[in-house]
Amino acid sequence: MTGALLSARGVTKRFGGRTACNGVSFDLWPGEVLGIVGESGSGKSTLLNCLAGRLVPDAGSVLYETRSVGSVDVHNLTEARRRLLARTEWGFVNQDAREGLRMGVSAGANIGERLMAIGARNYGEIRGTASDWLQRVEIDLGRIDDPPTVYSGGMRQRLQIARNLVSSPRLVFMDEPTGGLDVSVQARLLDLLRGLVDRFHLSAVLVTHDLGVARLLTHRLMVMQGGQVVEEGLTDQVLDDPQHAYTQMLVASILPV
Amino acid sequence: MTPVLSVRALNKSFVMHAQGDLSLPVLRDVSLDVAPGECLALVGPSGAGKSTLLRSLYGNYRPQTGSIRVQHRADWIELVDAEPRVTLDVRRHTIGFVSQFLRVIPRVATVDVVAEPMLRLGATLEDARRRAEFLLSVLGIPERLWSLPPATFSGGEQQRVNIARSLIAEYPILLLDEPTASLDVANRDGVIELIRARRDAGAAIVGIFHDVTVREALATRLHTVEPAGAPA
Numbered sequence: 001m002t003g004a005l006l007s008a009r010g011v012t013k014r015f016g017g018r019t020a021c022n023g024v025s026f027d028l029w030p031g032e033v034l035g036i037v038g039e040s041g042s043g044k045s046t047l048l049n050c051l052a053g054r055l056v057p058d059a060g061s062v063l064y065e066t067r068s069v070g071s072v073d074v075h076n077l078t079e080a081r082r083r084l085l086a087r088t089e090w091g092f093v094n095q096d097a098r099e100g101l102r103m104g105v106s107a108g109a110n111i112g113e114r115l116m117a118i119g120a121r122n123y124g125e126i127r128g129t130a131s132d133w134l135q136r137v138e139i140d141l142g143r144i145d146d147p148p149t150v151y152s153g154g155m156r157q158r159l160q161i162a163r164n165l166v167s168s169p170r171l172v173f174m175d176e177p178t179g180g181l182d183v184s185v186q187a188r189l190l191d192l193l194r195g196l197v198d199r200f201h202l203s204a205v206l207v208t209h210d211l212g213v214a215r216l217l218t219h220r221l222m223v224m225q226g227g228q229v230v231e232e233g234l235t236d237q238v239l240d241d242p243q244h245a246y247t248q249m250l251v252a253s254i255l256p257v
Numbered sequence: 258m259t260p261v262l263s264v265r266a267l268n269k270s271f272v273m274h275a276q277g278d279l280s281l282p283v284l285r286d287v288s289l290d291v292a293p294g295e296c297l298a299l300v301g302p303s304g305a306g307k308s309t310l311l312r313s314l315y316g317n318y319r320p321q322t323g324s325i326r327v328q329h330r331a332d333w334i335e336l337v338d339a340e341p342r343v344t345l346d347v348r349r350h351t352i353g354f355v356s357q358f359l360r361v362i363p364r365v366a367t368v369d370v371v372a373e374p375m376l377r378l379g380a381t382l383e384d385a386r387r388r389a390e391f392l393l394s395v396l397g398i399p400e401r402l403w404s405l406p407p408a409t410f411s412g413g414e415q416q417r418v419n420i421a422r423s424l425i426a427e428y429p430i431l432l433l434d435e436p437t438a439s440l441d442v443a444n445r446d447g448v449i450e451l452i453r454a455r456r457d458a459g460a461a462i463v464g465i466f467h468d469v470t471v472r473e474a475l476a477t478r479l480h481t482v483e484p485a486g487a488p489a
């Protein structure tokens with residue numbers, strides 16, 4: 001192992017005859033935030049799901065350096081081990097908060113559940129930590145007993161982030177965390193994410209089609225087109241001095257970021 | 258003095274794929290050295306490639322060939338084709354950059370925008386804020402603005418916030434792209450003072466100063482950037 005937290009080698013995934021993600025390799029280092037950008041259908045979510053063990057690639061491997069037992073091949077774990085890993089060391093923020101939350105239970109329980117999954121038992125402490133996290137993601141404590149069904153889209157997304165970060169993950173996967181929110185709500189969420197990533201020294205893989213989001217949150221970028229990584233580098237290099245034709249087109253087609 | 262920044266045979270073209278892969282050569286075989294306490298002023302006509310050179314030194318633009326070596330803590334680091342985390346570490350500890358534009362972070366107070374680089378180097382919040390307030394006051398940003406995000410500030414105010422942010426960490430190498438461009442004379446003099454103090458304290462500086470007064474006040478040497486189209 002080289003000291004990387006996550007290593008992808010030749011990750012390839014096909015759906016029928018279509019190759020959604022083709023031979024992707026990279027190393028993610030502790031404390032790094034890697035952005036994956038590219039147009040719709042370029043394979044970003046497919047890659048993310050392969051990295052997080054939610055999809056099984058047809059070829060290639062994903063190695064993860066665990067806290068306690070060294071390096072593991074994410075796709076060679078038993079389902080039980082993979083779930084344990086996902087619960088104790090990872091977070092996954094879905095674009096659709098409804099998929100990442102339990103809509104039927106209160107906000108407090110959505111956060112508390114995660115703590116119980118990693119062994120917390122004291123009700124008072126769990127509620128205390130849940131309250132801290134609600135405040136951290138700027139949700140009014142008066143709403144702790146409401147279920148997310150009565151929350152706005154922005155509040156749901158913030159709750160999903162709290163639910164994912166409360167267990168102190170080392171690595172967080174995010175798929176369009178600001179997608180579907182209006183611009184002012186997005187800005188607030190971005191700010192919050194940026195602060196949390198900094199403060200907790202998180203490593204993250206973030207999928208977005210928004211180059212402004214990428215500029216603000218990521219250290220490095222991979223640009224995908226048709227399932228392949230066509231360019232990568234430091235985020236500001238890729239955005240300010242794009243080399244590949246596709247990246248140049250992408251950067252030229254948006255307002256300055 | 259031995260240099261802390263050393264550039265050899267640097268070449269940089271922009272290839273524009275949307276224009277039929279048109280190649281625009283900008284830097285051709287650029288070599289230079291900068292030592293602590295020196296301020297090298299880049300001169301040359303508009304479009305010659307001064308900003309391109311400066312951005313390459315920061316790892317923002319990617320030269321095709323050549324070498325940019327910097328003294329980074331105890332080591333010499335090659336910046337051309339460096340891994341992202343290496344370039345970021347060099348930016349965190351060694352090289353500061355003042356561009357003409359501040360990239361504002363929504364909702365973060367000015368004083369914290371300025372304090373951030375010092376916090377990242379491990380300073381306490383209190384020390385970093387105190388230093389940030391000192392710089393903001395020297396640069397003439399009224400105290401009532403310190404707690405506001407700089408998004409709504411005037412161009413000159415944003416520029417000075419940017420300068421404060423770039424000076425707070427006291428980087429051994431400073432890159433300045435027209436640091437006084439949108440400032441009036443009084444504020445310009447404050448900026449000159451702060452930069453001169455960094456130079457005299459041993460920072461190695463590379464700058465672009467269109468304003469002759471600023472250049473004469475700061476530069477210890479000139480380096481002419483020739484347009485790459487011109488005969489060598």
Ligand SMILES: Nc1ncnc2c1ncn2[C@@H]1O[C@H](COP(=O)(O)OP(=O)(O)OP(=O)(O)O)[C@@H](O)[C@H]1O
Binds near residue numbers: 020045
């Ligand atoms: N479960 C699936 N079954 C069949 N095809 C799929 C499946 N998931 C993805 N694909 C296909 O794989 C390709 C890549 O899809 P993916 O969702 O990874 O794209 P994306 O880059 O995340 O796009 P978007 O920005 O729209 O979310 C697409 O052509 C898509 O139709």
Ligand SMILES: Nc1ncnc2c1ncn2[C@@H]1O[C@H](COP(=O)(O)OP(=O)(O)OP(=O)(O)O)[C@@H](O)[C@H]1O
Binds near residue numbers: 241
């Ligand atoms: N990101 C980029 N992509 C394509 N071309 C670029 C890019 N940046 C600079 N150039 C081109 O490189 C050449 C040099 O530009 P540069 O900004 O370095 O000049 P300069 O010497 O700083 O000029 P000025 O004094 O006007 O600021 C110009 O022709 C410019 O259009």
Ligand SMILES: [Mg+2]
Binds near residue numbers: 044175
């Ligand atoms: Mg997707």
Ligand SMILES: [Mg+2]
Binds near residue numbers: 307308309465
């Ligand atoms: Mg310029």
